[in-house]
Amino acid sequence: MRGLCLAGSGAAGVPRAGRAGAGSAGAGPGWRWLCLRLGPEPLPAAVTGGGLPSPNFGERRGGVLPSLVVIHYTAMESCAAARARLCDPQAEVSAHWLISRHGEAEALVDEAHRAWHAGAGAWAGLGDVNSHSIGIELDNRGAEPFAAPQMRALEGLLADIMARWSIPPHRVIGHSDMAPARKSDPGPRFDWQGLARQGLSVWPETAPDLSGDVSAPDFVASARRFGYPDHPSEILLRAFRLRFRPGASGPLTAVETAMAANLALRFGVDGPSAAA
Numbered sequence: 114m115r116g117l118c119l120a121g122s123g124a125a126g127v128p129r130a131g132r133a134g135a136g137s138a139g140a141g142p143g144w145r146w147l148c149l150r151l152g153p154e155p156l157p158a159a160v161t162g163g164g165l166p167s168p169n170f171g172e173r174r175g176g177v178l179p180s181l182v183v184i185h186y187t188a189m190e191s192c193a194a195a196r197a198r199l200c201d202p203q204a205e206v207s208a209h210w211l212i213s214r215h216g217e218a219e220a221l222v223d224e225a226h227r228a229w230h231a232g233a234g235a236w237a238g239l240g241d242v243n244s245h246s247i248g249i250e251l252d253n254r255g256a257e258p259f260a261a262p263q264m265r266a267l268e269g270l271l272a273d274i275m276a277r278w279s280i281p282p283h284r285v286i287g288h289s290d291m292a293p294a295r296k297s298d299p300g301p302r303f304d305w306q307g308l309a310r311q312g313l314s315v316w317p318e319t320a321p322d323l324s325g326d327v328s329a330p331d332f333v334a335s336a337r338r339f340g341y342p343d344h345p346s347e348i349l350l351r352a353f354r355l356r357f358r359p360g361a362s363g364p365l366t367a368v369e370t371a372m373a374a375n376l377a378l379r380f381g382v383d384g385p386s387a388a389a
């Protein structure tokens with residue numbers, strides 16, 4: 114896969130090289146040279162839709178700009194197999210980026226276009242998540258740790274995407290967040306807290322206090338306000354734990370109730386960061 118997506122991109126990439134580099138601190142070398150031609154400005158006709166390997170994309174409906182990033186794992190036996198599927202017109206699935214466990218990031222679909230990674234679901238009241246998001250697939254079968262070079266590449270890529278499209282940290286989500294009833298990726302091994310420490314996602318600011326209130330209605334209301342779509346409390350709890358309390362099980366506790374309340378307060382539709 115190395116180098117494929119740069120073919121023919123030279124002229125379009127030059128004006129964006131500076132800004133792509135600005136978000137690259139700490140990133141591995143694998144992704145950086147692949148980001149040069151992507152950005153919120155209209156791309157020259159010669160490169161829109163052409164040059165990148167996946168044919169599985171369309172226009173963003175309503176002409177919306179991406180305001181979410183959705184993180185996935187591929188759940189396939191190899192990065193090459195995942196790449197083949199994401200580029201297979203028969204499969205009708207794709208993502209904007211695929212990151213190998215060695216830290217190589219490849220652009221498969223132009224960020225200006227609507228890739229087909231999210232499917233049915235919603236976040237923060239937005240349906241048609243494909244039109245509103247950039248999708249990143251991580252080569253991982255789902256049960257193993259995410260390799261350090263892969264995470265470093267993801268961090269660099271995320272910083273760059275968030276800067277270029279003005280996407281705030283609370284709008285970087287997992288597939289299981291926007292489709293809690295049917296998806297589990299990127300799963301309990303994914304380090305959301307590490308991303309949050311770098312300002313690339315968010316994490317609750319609350320002490321693990323088991324003596325507080327346990328309220329399923331309050332938990333659901335907070336989770337919904339944070340962004341989760343409408344589902345019963347047990348489905349939302351499963352998705353919430355995948356992301357914020359990996360390994361936790363059993364009935365809802367005061368910890369999740371407080372964590373969700375904190376996230377809703379800070380990032381909910383009526384919260385201080387809602388307009389960010």
Ligand SMILES: [Zn+2]
Nearest residue numbers: 185186288298
């Ligand atoms: Zn997924």
